[in-house]
Amino acid sequence: MSIIWGTLKDLMIAAMDEVNINIDISRTPQMQWALRTFAQHTPYQGTQQYSITSTNESVEVPSDFLDPRGVFYTGASKNGWTPLLGLGNGASGQGLLAASSYTGVGWWLWPAEQLNVLNMVGTIDLYYYAHYPELTDTDEQEIPIPNWAVHPLIWLSIVYASIPYLVSTAQLARWAETAGAKKNPIIEQIDYFQNQYAWELANHPIVERDIIVPAGS
Numbered sequence: 683m684s685i686i687w688g689t690l691k692d693l694m695i696a697a698m699d700e701v702n703i704n705i706d707i708s709r710t711p712q713m714q715w716a717l718r719t720f721a722q723h724t725p726y727q728g729t730q731q732y733s734i735t736s737t738n739e740s741v742e743v744p745s746d747f748l749d750p751r752g753v754f755y756t757g758a759s760k761n762g763w764t765p766l767l768g769l770g771n772g773a774s775g776q777g778l779l780a781a782s783s784y785t786g787v788g789w790w791l792w793p794a795e796q797l798n799v800l801n802m803v804g805t806i807d808l809y810y811y812a813h814y815p816e817l818t819d820t821d822e823q824e825i826p827i828p829n830w831a832v833h834p835l836i837w838l839s840i841v842y843a844s845i846p847y848l849v850s851t852a853q854l855a856r857w858a859e860t861a862g863a864k865k866n867p868i869i870e871q872i873d874y875f876q877n878q879y880a881w882e883l884a885n886h887p888i889v890e891r892d893i894i895v896p897a898g899s
Contacts, residue, residue: 683828688821694836701871703843710817716838717814717825721748724889726826728812732797733805740798743791746812752894753789753797757804763896764788767800811891834882837875844872 694713695705703709725748732741755764767788787801799806814825827835 684824684826687823687825694839697836710819712839712842714817715842716835721813723883725811726814728810730808734802736803743795743797747810749811749891751809754807755802763894766893834879837878840875841872
């Protein structure tokens with residue numbers, strides 16, 4: 683499931699034009715923010731490969747990293763999914779095992795952006811939950827989102843585009859004039875699109891960020 687950026691951008695601009703949002707400037711940042719927010723509900727899934735040596739058993743996670751999913755190890759004598767030894771950031775129920783008392787393979791995160799592995803000299807593939815790729819403003823760029831997310835993302839981008847307009851001096855004055863009579867129309871518009879976004883997401887289960895456990899564990 684994916685959509686090219688040129689198509690998604692055209693749909694977003696058309697929707698913004700209908701609600702009188704200025705489309706003479708780039709609105710790519712608003713969609714980028716919407717994608718970042720959406721990743722908390724339905725994250726992208728990324729992979730990163732590393733070469734591990736006996737003197738280099740700690741690597742940086744990718745910049746788009748949200749949460750770990752699993753580590754697959756390919757070594758001289760064994761390969762397969764490896765166990766999580768602990769999460770250094772304090773995940774409940776996970777205790778970090780001391781390297782001096784453990785002879786198997788495994789991995790843990792500490793600090794949050796550091797992947798540490800134990801007894802894995804060879805190649806590892808980190809599978810992880812991620813933010814969506816940065817928009818390059820190339821119309822042919824594929825945005826790997828589910829089909830159902832197209833309209834919610836447009837609604838959320840409208841919210842982000844409307845907020846700066848709301849807090850401008852003119853809009854604050856308009857709020858003062860209408861206080862006691864009716865709600866500021868810009869706030870009403872923001873509320874509407876936020877509710878549309880929340881309603882659509884409520885119809886789709888949030889992605890559970892599970893960690894892959896090796897067979898036989």
